[in-house]
Amino acid sequence: MFSLVRDFGFQILAVSSVAFVSLVSGRSEILSLDYLPPAHAAQVDDLMPGARVIDGGIRFLEIEAGEGPSICEGDKVEAIYTGKLLDGTVFNRKAGQFHTYRFEVGADPREVIMGWELSLPLMQKGGRYSIAIPSQFAYREKGRSGQVPPFSTVIFEIEILNVE
Structure with a gap:
């Protein structure tokens, strides 16, 4: 999975067939994207x-x-x-x-x-x-x-x- 590490002061949760993104308040989380169609x-x-x-x-x-x-x-x-x-x-x-x-x-x-x-x-x-x-x-x-x-x-x- 493509990984990015970022700090955010809010929470987002998104799920699709191509990507999963999870950001948790006050912590660094790994963002993973599957770019293969x-x-x-x-x-x-x-x-x-x-x-x-x-x-x-x-x-x-x-x-x-x-x-x-x-x-x-x-x-x-x-x-x-x-x-x-x-x-x-x-x-x-x-x-x-x-x-x-x-x-x-x-x-x-x-x-x-x-x-x-x-x-x-x-x-x-x-x-x-x-x-x-x-x-x-x-x-x-x-x-x-x-x-x-x-x-x-x-x-x-x-x-x-x-x-x-």
Whole structure:
């Protein structure tokens, strides 16, 4: 779930099929929003059975456990990955010894999409993961280079090769 922490001096309770918001007087509460549209969620559930829902409605599935500490801000990560649309169309791939992707977690400007940033703390070196990312945390209304339509949920299969 997408998390925001705020202090408010009043109470609000709202429930819908997409969002749950709870603010309690005088305390900080976590606000969670699931940005994955219900139709996309049904497809993702079929493609990734057993995936858990994390921040923003991102679906996270550990395929193979990694070892060592979890990835954190400032870490330099080397990974291979495949990015796909919900229909299975591959739109990006970095795979193989000479085609890895290297980036710094939490860099400014960001070197990976927000969906990766929110998922990386659940990953470890040597692990393999599948994540389904709502458009809000991927390529939003612009899409990506004619390969990802606007407002698309995308799925990444990621293997973490190294963390420094």
